[in-house]
Amino acid sequence: MSDAIVIERLTKHYGPRRVVDSVNLRIPTGCVYGLLGRNGAGKSTLIKMLMGMVHQDSGRATLLGNDTRALTPETRARVAYLAEGHPLYRWMSVGEAVRFTRGFYTVWHGQYLDEILDYFAISRSAKIGRLSNGQRAQVSLALALAPDPELLILDDPTLGIDTVVRRELLESIIHLIQRSGRTILFSSHILGDVERVADRVGVMSGGVLRADCPTEHFTRSLKRVVLEFIGSVPRFPATVGLVNRRQAGTDLRGLFSRARRTRRRAGAGEHRSAGHEPGRRIHRLHPR
Numbered sequence: 107m108s109d110a111i112v113i114e115r116l117t118k119h120y121g122p123r124r125v126v127d128s129v130n131l132r133i134p135t136g137c138v139y140g141l142l143g144r145n146g147a148g149k150s151t152l153i154k155m156l157m158g159m160v161h162q163d164s165g166r167a168t169l170l171g172n173d174t175r176a177l178t179p180e181t182r183a184r185v186a187y188l189a190e191g192h193p194l195y196r197w198m199s200v201g202e203a204v205r206f207t208r209g210f211y212t213v214w215h216g217q218y219l220d221e222i223l224d225y226f227a228i229s230r231s232a233k234i235g236r237l238s239n240g241q242r243a244q245v246s247l248a249l250a251l252a253p254d255p256e257l258l259i260l261d262d263p264t265l266g267i268d269t270v271v272r273r274e275l276l277e278s279i280i281h282l283i284q285r286s287g288r289t290i291l292f293s294s295h296i297l298g299d300v301e302r303v304a305d306r307v308g309v310m311s312g313g314v315l316r317a318d319c320p321t322e323h324f325t326r327s328l329k330r331v332v333l334e335f336i337g338s339v340p341r342f343p344a345t346v347g348l349v350n351r352r353q354a355g356t357d358l359r360g361l362f363s364r365a366r367r368t369r370r371r372a373g374a375g376e377h378r379s380a381g382h383e384p385g386r387r388i389h390r391l392h393p394r
Contacts, residue, residue, distance in 0.1 A: 129152060141310060143310035276303050333360070
């Protein structure tokens with residue numbers, strides 16, 4: 107099976123800061139790939155380089171066999187991209203947005219788009235500016251799918267959407283998109299979203315791809331650590347393998363992945379678990 111996306115040592119600097127650091131990645135055709143990482147991890151910059159919106163400083167990448175620095179209109183027509191925040195002209199109605207977007211494509215499946223809008227119960231007469239964040243995301247998805255793309259790239263599609271709508275959107279994406287041969291790359295900062303829909307998971311931190319493995323291997327390598335404080339709660343320090351961190355009252359909760367071990371086992375063709383089921387370790391700390 108061919109690879110829909112190939113990335114080789116892709117690197118990007120903004121001034122002295124290296125935001126994407128020598129990333130190597132291959133995504134097979136037909137794969138649903140979840141790119142996990144906190145805000146600022148480099149996910150959006152990596153995706154923009156794939157779309158040819160940002161040029162890398164070094165390395166190379168291809169989409170559907172074409173160099174991302176010189177994507178042809180024919181290749182772009184085979185790729186759908188949903189940008190972070192779902193930017194749409196808010197003064198337009200949904201119907202006007204459909205007609206506007208239609209003009210950029212030679213292939214357009216209007217009946218398919220209507221089915222998606224009906225599925226989400228969104229009227230063509232509704233003004234974009236009056237829709238909720240979740241509804242704008244649904245309209246963006248319908249517009250992206252109307253040209254019937256082979257590859258769909260979504261940059262944090264559930265950002266700013268409440269939990270119920272977020273889950274509905276993710277499940278709809280898979281239900282509506284993953285036909286035979288379709289490939290999906292989506293980024294997220296929410297582990298549960300990635301676990302729910304992805305075949306494979308990559309973890310970015312500090313511009314580096316820390317893990318790349320089947321979702322099952324990744325989740326089995328996780329370890330949950332809870333630091334319970336009495337008194338003031340310090341900031342959670344940046345730590346190798348840290349996937350997610352948050353404060354809950356006087357607790358600091360961290361989710362860690364043994365990324366290097368997971369990646370080695372996946373690369374070696376291992377099928378058994380690379381770790382144990384996520385556990386919970388509690389440390390009670392008394393700051394001086």
